[in-house]
Amino acid sequence: MDIQKNLAIRIHGLCRKIREQRPLIHVVTNFVVMNQTANALLALGAAPTMSWAREDLEYMSGISDGLCINMGTPTRERVEAMITLMALAQQSKKPLVLDPVGSGAGPHRTEIARQLSALAPHKIIRGNASEICSLTHEHTTTRGVDSTISPADAKEILVTHGRTADQCAPDHQHDLRDKGVEIFSTMASCVVTSGKEDMVLDNTRTLILKNGSDLMNAVTGTGCILSAITAAFYAVCPEPFEAATAACATSAIAGEIAAEKASGPGTFLPHFMDSLYNLDEKTLITRLKTERQFPYPSATGNSNKV
Numbered sequence: 001m002d003i004q005k006n007l008a009i010r011i012h013g014l015c016r017k018i019r020e021q022r023p024l025i026h027v028v029t030n031f032v033v034m035n036q037t038a039n040a041l042l043a044l045g046a047a048p049t050m051s052w053a054r055e056d057l058e059y060m061s062g063i064s065d066g067l068c069i070n071m072g073t074p075t076r077e078r079v080e081a082m083i084t085l086m087a088l089a090q091q092s093k094k095p096l097v098l099d100p101v102g103s104g105a106g107p108h109r110t111e112i113a114r115q116l117s118a119l120a121p122h123k124i125i126r127g128n129a130s131e132i133c134s135l136t137h138e139h140t141t142t143r144g145v146d147s148t149i150s151p152a153d154a155k156e157i158l159v160t161h162g163r164t165a166d167q168c169a170p171d172h173q174h175d176l177r178d179k180g181v182e183i184f185s186t187m188a189s190c191v192v193t194s195g196k197e198d199m200v201l202d203n204t205r206t207l208i209l210k211n212g213s214d215l216m217n218a219v220t221g222t223g224c225i226l227s228a229i230t231a232a233f234y235a236v237c238p239e240p241f242e243a244a245t246a247a248c249a250t251s252a253i254a255g256e257i258a259a260e261k262a263s264g265p266g267t268f269l270p271h272f273m274d275s276l277y278n279l280d281e282k283t284l285i286t287r288l289k290t291e292r293q294f295p296y297p298s299a300t301g302n303s304n305k306v
């Protein structure tokens, strides 16, 4: 069977698992997107809980199936709660997603993002391109919470590290691992940069997803929602790369459908929720657009369609 169709079927299988198992996802997120994030988790079939009260943390961590930490509004009390929850998630080996919102927008946020990134290395980190790149690259800045760099720049920084296509040939894999991918082994088991194209990476693979719509940028919080639903997929799928891929596909395809129905940002969000709720296998198979670069871009610049 066509490998992209097979991937779409597997993604739909995970959507079904979420609807059947209804994983409880504990989300400490920013004040801007709290309500829409809880609703998106519900639309997907998961169950949200959003508390950051110190007295709640141990209990909520104990009963939850996954955790999403989003540092969009990083007040001291909330950052302390995030650190406690991340330590608890690591102890109990619970699926964890970190969204380093606004990393690269000034020293305060960048320092918090790097501090959180250093915790619980089994996690998935999901951010826009400049947020992710700013975690390891001093010179990448973020404009508030908006990315300043393109997916192509992010790929250059995170995957090819300025090397030529020749140097990225399979023969040089070992060099690449030694030199370039420390972010994956020290901070995360999988990293996602979102944008016009989403990129899912671990230390052996890169997958590019080409779904979505410009309208996803005309409302706030689509990235925050993507991080929260990534935690829901990770709660039903122990393989972080597969969970992150499923979340990116689901979010972007739901966004694509919503954009076709909406007349602007005001009606986009309700259509987006409906699309998450109604997403079926046929739609995923018809719409999924991915490109796999495995393990790294080849010497000829060719990549395999997934």
Ligand SMILES: Nc1ncnc2c1ncn2[C@@H]1O[C@H](COP(=O)(O)OP(=O)(O)OP(=O)(O)O)[C@@H](O)[C@H]1O
Residues within 6 Å of the ligand: 101, 127, 128, 129, 145, 146, 147, 194, 195, 196, 197, 198, 211, 212, 213, 214, 216, 217, 219, 220, 221, 222, 223, 224, 225, 226, 248, 251, 252, 255
């Ligand atoms: N220009 C675009 N075309 C298609 N899809 C897009 C575009 N920009 C963003 N998306 C989609 O929107 C979602 C959020 O990605 P984005 O990179 O905007 O996150 P973000 O900057 O963290 O958002 P926020 O901070 O507002 O929550 C992803 O699913 C991504 O695929």
Ligand SMILES: Cc1ncsc1CCO
Residues within 6 Å of the ligand: 030, 032, 033, 072, 073, 101, 145, 220, 221, 224
């Ligand atoms: C707009 C905004 N400001 C802080 S968090 C947030 C939500 C999008 O990341």
Ligand SMILES: [Mg+2]
Residues within 6 Å of the ligand: 099, 101, 102, 127, 128, 145, 223, 224
């Ligand atoms: Mg964001």
